Amino acid sequence: MPSKTHVTATINGEEVEFLCEPHQSLLEVLRETLGLMGAKEGCNNGNCGSCNVILEGRLVNSCLVLAVEIQGKSVTTIEGIATPEGLHPLQQKFIEHAALQCGYCTPGFIVAAKALLDQNPNPSEHEVREWLAGNLCRCTGYDRIVKAVLDAADS
Amino acid sequence: MQSFDYATPKSAEEVATLLAGKNGEAQILAGGTDLLVQLREGRRQAKLVIDIKNIPELTQVTFDPQNGLRIGAAASCFQICSDPNVRQHYPGLVDAVRLIGGVQIQNRASVGGNLCNASPAADSIPALIVHEAVCHITGSNETRTLPVEEFCMAPGKNAMRPGEFLTSIGVPVPQGNFGASYLRFIPRSEMDIAVVGAGASVVLNAEGKQFVSARIALGAVAPTPLLASDAGAFLAGKAVTRENVREAAHRAQAIAQPITDLRGTAEHRRHLCAVLVERAVGKAIERAGGQYAQ
CATH class of the missing domain: 3.10.20.30 (Beta-grasp domain)
Known part of the structure; x- marks a missing residue:
């Protein structure tokens, strides 16, 4: 060993x-x-x-x-995404858009979306969908997740 | 996962020494996106995993106008696709490499690993073949160079002998009016394995109306990626017409030996060969600054 x-x-x-x-x-x-x-x-x-x-x-x-x-x-x-002051905008928007059901995939989606916004603060819907292709969600059908990410980018 | 020792050598010589001492029981780790899955599933065994990412020579992407491109065996897909020289001179390679996996995989997976893994459906291999890439291989006593089209022997098997490893991939500088492309067919738009892949490169004459030379390669239609030599040779000296490209596509289709599996039937794959080759050559012509004669 x-x-x-x-x-x-x-x-x-x-x-x-x-x-x-x-x-x-x-x-x-x-x-x-x-x-x-x-x-x-x-x-x-x-x-x-x-x-x-x-x-x-x-x-x-x-x-x-x-x-x-x-x-x-x-x-x-x-x-490491939230700060002591509060949730990261992505986390807040996931809540507002109800971009989760069981929640198991959510940490992965939020970390992936943060990596996207860090390098592209204003992505198109297509760019968001392409970037998140490596994350699977079996509950939401993705639409709310994509909307939450686009909304977080705007805020 | 099975237990193993882990080494982080600092030079290619050290890698060769470690490999020679383990008598086939060592595995090279670059991005790990194939190796770690295979070790976990018991499809590969290792007593020692040799991480080559701390060796600058094996992780760099360098270009010079005489000797061309040198892709370190452990350079990631992300690193390769974001290199300005790769983007400018090697469009077929960019097409293929940016199709491999999603962002997470792109950030880790290496083209060297894609090649060594020798999957019949590997996206980078037909693209490397049409760009006339070669493999630089090091063993304990010698180094040698092999064209990429001779590197894959069977699914999962490459031409390296025990004790040898891939140090880099060399790609010559394109000459003249050059264009290249890679296309694949998959049922969805990302994160899938090629049903068929087709790469093409062309060199056109000064007017862009005649082929000086062409190379065509196919993936996922045989036990290894294929160079369609006859199809490429047919185009040399011919006019840039749809008829000629269609004939080359049929010649490429003729060497495919596809199987039926969960991704598609042999018949569908054979059909896709002709369609994808015609489109890939068309895209290469466009990138070479040419267009079909009316």
Whole structure:
């Protein structure tokens, strides 16, 4: 059995240290070692986007990143999106538009949408739909999610 | 997932040494979008995973007007598609690479990995073939270069021997009035695997009315991506007409050996070959500044 590796990374702006085995995914370590339960395990193979996090400014599926790979890197999870002052506009608009039913996919959608708005603050509906193609929602039919993202971009 | 050791070598030589010491029980990790899924599902085994992303030579995309483009084996799709030189000189590659997965996959997946994974339906491979790309391979004792069309041997199997790994993909600078494109057919617009993919590149004469040369490649219609040599050779020296392009498309269609699976029937795939090749050549002509004779 390989020994545990010591990893230091910045997660949601704070320096974090943890021990993990090389085969553990970032998703597994976020949830089971660090107690950050916002990223969800859906497909565990890169199709559904419910485990989305932002790694070094780029949107990734945390199920397809090894936790050891984040040594020295910066990660933002859904827990790092709101501020002490209040919800992020995307979170607020998801509530206003009722852009969720069961809510399981929601953290992934919000993290993905944040990554979009960070690099394109005023996307078209087509750009939103194309960007969110890597996130699956089996309840809403996507329409409310797209409207919430467009509304958040406007605000 | 199965347990393994993890290494982050700092040079290609170190990778070769690690591979040689593991006798086929090591796997190279770039973006991980294929490898981690395969390890998790038990489709590949590893005692050691070698992460090559800390080696600048293997992660960079560089271009110079003499030697052309060099894509580090671990360079991500995002990195490749946002490179201004790639966008300017390699339109067929951009077409293909931006179709791979969604944003999350684009940010991690490498074209080197797409190639090594040797899927018959890999989008980047027909595009690399029409751009005349080559694979730069390193082993413990030697380096060698192989044209991309000779790299895939069977689904999931490439031409590398134990102890060898892909360091980069080289793509020559297009000459003359050059244009290229890649098209694929899928039932939805994103996040799917090609039912058929077709790449084309053309070089036209100064007036844009005659083909100097052409290359056509197909994906998802045989155990490996195919270079349709006869179809490309047919166009050389011919006038830029719809009839000639249609004939080339039929010649490309003739080498397809598609199967029927959940994505489509063999008959449908054969039909798509001709349609997609005709359209891909048409787009390449347009990008080369030419148009069909009236």
